[in-house]
Amino acid sequence: MNWLDEIKWDRDGLVPVIAQEAGSNDVLMFAFMNREALALTAERGEAVYWSRSRNRLWHKGEESGHIQTVHEIRTDCDNDVVLLKVTQRGYEPGIACHTGRHSCFFQRHEGGQWKSVDPVLKDPASIYK
Amino acid sequence: MNWLDEIKWDRDGLVPVIAQEAGSNDVLMFAFMNREALALTAERGEAVYWSRSRNRLWHKGEESGHIQTVHEIRTDCDNDVVLLKVTQRGYEPGIACHTGRHSCFFQRHEGGQWKSVDPVLKDPASIYK
Numbered sequence: 547m548n549w550l551d552e553i554k555w556d557r558d559g560l561v562p563v564i565a566q567e568a569g570s571n572d573v574l575m576f577a578f579m580n581r582e583a584l585a586l587t588a589e590r591g592e593a594v595y596w597s598r599s600r601n602r603l604w605h606k607g608e609e610s611g612h613i614q615t616v617h618e619i620r621t622d623c624d625n626d627v628v629l630l631k632v633t634q635r636g637y638e639p640g641i642a643c644h645t646g647r648h649s650c651f652f653q654r655h656e657g658g659q660w661k662s663v664d665p666v667l668k669d670p671a672s673i674y675k
Numbered sequence: 676m677n678w679l680d681e682i683k684w685d686r687d688g689l690v691p692v693i694a695q696e697a698g699s700n701d702v703l704m705f706a707f708m709n710r711e712a713l714a715l716t717a718e719r720g721e722a723v724y725w726s727r728s729r730n731r732l733w734h735k736g737e738e739s740g741h742i743q744t745v746h747e748i749r750t751d752c753d754n755d756v757v758l759l760k761v762t763q764r765g766y767e768p769g770i771a772c773h774t775g776r777h778s779c780f781f782q783r784h785e786g787g788q789w790k791s792v793d794p795v796l797k798d799p800a801s802i803y804k
Contacts, residue, residue, distance in 0.1 A: 548787075549784060549787055549788055549789055552789060562691055562705065564693055564702060564705065566702055570700065571699065571700030571701065571702075572700065573693060573695055573700075573702065573758055575751070576691065576693065576751060576756040588784060618783055618784070619783070619784040620780040620781075620782060620783050620784070621780070621782045621784075621789060622704070622705060622779040622780050622781075622782070623772050623773065623774050623776075623779045623781070623782075624779075625782075625789075627705040627779075627780075629702055629780045643751075643752055644752065645752050647752075650751040650752045650753075650756075651749040651750070651751050651756075651758045652749075652751075652752070653749060653750045653751070653752075653754075654747055654748070654749050655678060655717060655747070655748035655749070655750075658677075658678055659678055660678055660681060660750060660754075
């Protein structure tokens with residue numbers, strides 16, 4: 547059986563994907579892949595997602611240069627989520643978020659509010675020219 | 676504005692949730708919450724999910740005793756994913772997976788196959804009596 551057939555694709559033909567930084571184990575971002583994106587990710591060793599907003603394949607870093615080298619591809623006990631272990635390229639420390647932050651998960655719940663608690667490492671205007 | 680209103684609930688009224696172990700930063704599991712589950716999680720300081728298979732609130736550990744103490748609740752740049760920092764209770768080291776493993780993400784892609792690479796820490800038959 548093909549490993550791609552073992553994934554339980556959702557009603558849109560997608561699977562949720564968590565990208566985790568190798569070494570730090572920081573959760574960098576969350577996105578989706580379709581079958582082709584997952585196949586390409588394994589083939590190239592670089593993360594290729596499915597952009598739901600643009601409705602097309604999205605080679606992470608294609609605009610920003612913030613490519614993700616993929617070291618491991620994992621799935622969970624239900625075969626319906628994918629976890630990538632990646633190195634975030636293009637800047638030191640790695641920037642995974644389009645806001646110029648290390649991780650997309652920079653908002654923390656505090657006293658009934660969401661607070662931005664992580665710094666912008668690079669101005670997004672200089673990332674996306 | 677209520678922090679719960681800032682979450683972009685999906686068409687089923689749910690938000691995907693990543694549970695990450697405080698300290699190790701291991702990704703333990705992935706599940707969903709509805710608004711009530713997220714409110715209860717913040718209120719109790721223990722993870723309460725929405726079980727899509729059972730169609731009801733699911734206080735993680737209610738059967739297994741493997742409760743998750745929640746230290747942080749984060750959301751991402753799009754407000755459509757939640758990340759929890761938790762301590763996995765009830766066993767040492769923590770067991771988050773119903774298969775008796777530490778993490779649900781125990782299958783790794785190797786040479787075109789999914790391989791189980793992490794050990795079962797406790798027999799599921801003795802977890803769910």
